[in-house]
Amino acid sequence: MGQRDLRSFLEGLDDLIRVREPLEPKFEIAALLKEAQGRGRAVLFEQVAGHPGARIAGNLLASRRLAARALGTSEDRLIDTYVERGARGVPPARAREVPAQDVVHREPADVGALLPLVTHHEKDAAPYLTCGMVLARDPASGMRGKGVHRMMYKGGRRFGILLANPPLSLYLANAEAQGRPLEVAVALGVDPAMLIASVVKTGPLGPDKMEIAGSLAGAPVELARALTVDLDIPARAEVILEGRVLPGVREPEGPFGENTGAYFTNRCPVVEVSAVTHRRDFIFPALMPWTADVDTLLALAGGAELLGQLKGLVRGVVDLELVPGTSSFAAVIAVHDCPRHEVRRLIHLALNIDRRLKVLTVVDDDVNLRDPREVAWAMATRYLPERDTVIVTGLEGYIIDPSSAGGSGSRIGFDATRGAGAQFDKIGVPAAAAARARAVLAAIDRGEA
Ligand SMILES: Cc1cc2nc3c(=O)[nH]c(=O)nc-3n(C[C@H](O)[C@H](O)[C@H](O)COP(=O)(O)O)c2cc1C
Structure with missing residues (x-):
C-alpha cells in the first residue's frame, strides 16, 4: 500500500x-x-x-x-x-x-x-x-x-x-x-x-x-x-x-x-x-530543479511509458534509460537480437513519439545501459558514424531546450549495436572465477583471510 x-x-x-x-x-x-x-x-x-x-x-x-x-x-x-x-x-x-x-x-x-x-x-x-x-x-x-x-x-x-x-x-x-x-x-x-x-x-x-x-x-x-x-x-x-x-x-x-x-x-x-x-x-x-528527483519523476512518467510503447512496436526492445540530468532529452535503449533495419525503425519511432527526446543511443543488451562507461564503450567500438547515424530534422524543438528554445529542432539517433562476428564479443572472465574472486575479497574484508 x-x-x-x-x-x-x-x-x-x-x-x-x-x-x-x-x-x-x-x-x-x-x-x-x-x-x-x-x-x-x-x-x-x-x-x-x-x-x-x-x-x-x-x-x-x-x-x-x-x-x-x-x-x-x-x-x-x-x-x-x-x-x-x-x-x-x-x-x-x-x-x-x-x-x-x-x-x-x-x-x-x-x-x-x-x-x-x-x-x-x-x-x-x-x-x-x-x-x-x-x-x-x-x-x-x-x-x-x-x-x-x-x-x-x-x-x-x-x-x-x-x-x-x-x-x-x-x-x-x-x-x-x-x-x-x-x-x-x-x-x-x-x-x-x-x-x-x-x-x-x-x-x-x-x-x-x-x-x-x-x-x-x-x-x-x-x-x-x-x-x-x-x-x-x-x-x-x-x-x-x-x-x-x-x-x-x-x-x-x-x-x-x-x-x-x-x-x-x-x-x-x-x-x-x-x-x-x-x-x-x-x-x-x-x-x-536539475536533480535526481526530476530524473526519478521523468524515469517513471516518461521513460516507463515510452519503453512500454516501443516494446509494442519493435520486437527485441528490452530496456530504456533516460540519461540522468538531461531532462529526458537523452536516452539509451537496449535491444536483443534486433536486425540493423529494425534498430533504424526503432530510432525513428522513438525520436518521433517523444517530444523531448533529442539524442538516442541504441545498444545490445550485453551492455549495461545504466553505466556511462559501457555505453561509451559500445559507441567507441560498435558504432560507425557514416553508417549508424540517423538525423531527423524539421521537428519542433522542446521549449526549455536552450539549443532550440521552442523553435525548429533536430534529433539524432546512434545505432551502437554489434554486428555479426566474434570481434564484437565483449571480453569477460568466467562466471565461476568471478564468483570465487568475490568470495575471496569478501573474506579479506571480514578479516578472515
Ligand atoms: C519536474 C517537472 C516540471 C515540469 N514543469 C513544467 C512546466 O513548468 N510547464 C509545463 O508546461 N510542463 C511542465 N512539466 C510537464 C507537465 O507536467 C506535463 O503535463 C506532463 O509531463 C505531461 O507530459 P506531456 O504532456 O508533455 O506529454 C513538468 C514536468 C516535470 C516532471
Whole structure:
C-alpha cells in the first residue's frame, strides 16, 4: 500500500534528514537540498527563517528507493509496479474531512508573507513554485486535467505560470477562445505517488490522472470542493492556491534555472490567486530543479511509458534509460537480437513519439545501459558514424531546450549495436572465477583471510 498524504509518507521514513537550523528560503534551503542529493534521502526543514511555524520538505524522490517507498513496492519491482498500476484507475472518493482547508485566506494581499516561497538558483528572477500540481477543467469538454507547471512569484497575489504542455495548455487556449479566465487550483505538498501521477503522459484525451494517482497510491484520492473556484482539490494536500489564469495576458517570466541545468526566460500567462488554504501546521514542498528527483519523476512518467510503447512496436526492445540530468532529452535503449533495419525503425519511432527526446543511443543488451562507461564503450567500438547515424530534422524543438528554445529542432539517433562476428564479443572472465574472486575479497574484508 502507498501512503495517503505527504506527512504520512515522511513519518514512514526512518532515515529522514531533519534540519533544525532555520535556513533562509532564498538560496539556503535550495543549497542544502542540492548538497544532500547524493545521499538519496528526503529532507525536512523543521524551521524556516522568517516563517515561524512553517516547515519545508524536499528531496522526496531523490532515489529509486524513495520512489519505491512512495508506491509501497520494492526497488526492483518499481517500474513493473508503476506500469501495472498506471494502467488501472481507482476512482477518487469524496473526503469526509478537508485538512487542506484548515486555515483559509481569501483574496490574500501578499502570498509571499503567508508561504515560505523558495528561491533556488543565483540568477533566478524570483521565488518559484517547482512542484505545484496544477488542476483545471477544460472549458470545451468539461474534462479535468493536471500537470506540474512552474510558477514565478510576482508579488502580491500574482504568479507567472509556464503552460507549455497539454492538457493545461489546451484548456487555456479553449478558455481564451471564449474570452474567459481559466480557473486553477494548485496543490502543494501531496503524497509523492500523486505527484508522479500528475506528470504521467496521458495525451490530451488520456485517462483521468486522479484515477491513476489513486491506483499508484493503492487508495482512492480524497477530493473536496475548492472554495473560490469550481474545481475539486485533494483534501489531504498541505497547501492549496486557488485562482484564475487571466485571458490574453502574457508577461516576462524568468530567468529561472530549469531542469535542463540552464537558465530560461519566456513570456507567460499570469495567475491571480483568489484564496490560499492550508493545514494548520503545513509542510511546504520543495523540488530542486536539475536533480535526481526530476530524473526519478521523468524515469517513471516518461521513460516507463515510452519503453512500454516501443516494446509494442519493435520486437527485441528490452530496456530504456533516460540519461540522468538531461531532462529526458537523452536516452539509451537496449535491444536483443534486433536486425540493423529494425534498430533504424526503432530510432525513428522513438525520436518521433517523444517530444523531448533529442539524442538516442541504441545498444545490445550485453551492455549495461545504466553505466556511462559501457555505453561509451559500445559507441567507441560498435558504432560507425557514416553508417549508424540517423538525423531527423524539421521537428519542433522542446521549449526549455536552450539549443532550440521552442523553435525548429533536430534529433539524432546512434545505432551502437554489434554486428555479426566474434570481434564484437565483449571480453569477460568466467562466471565461476568471478564468483570465487568475490568470495575471496569478501573474506579479506571480514578479516578472515
Ligand atoms: C519536474 C517537472 C516540471 C515540469 N514543469 C513544467 C512546466 O513548468 N510547464 C509545463 O508546461 N510542463 C511542465 N512539466 C510537464 C507537465 O507536467 C506535463 O503535463 C506532463 O509531463 C505531461 O507530459 P506531456 O504532456 O508533455 O506529454 C513538468 C514536468 C516535470 C516532471
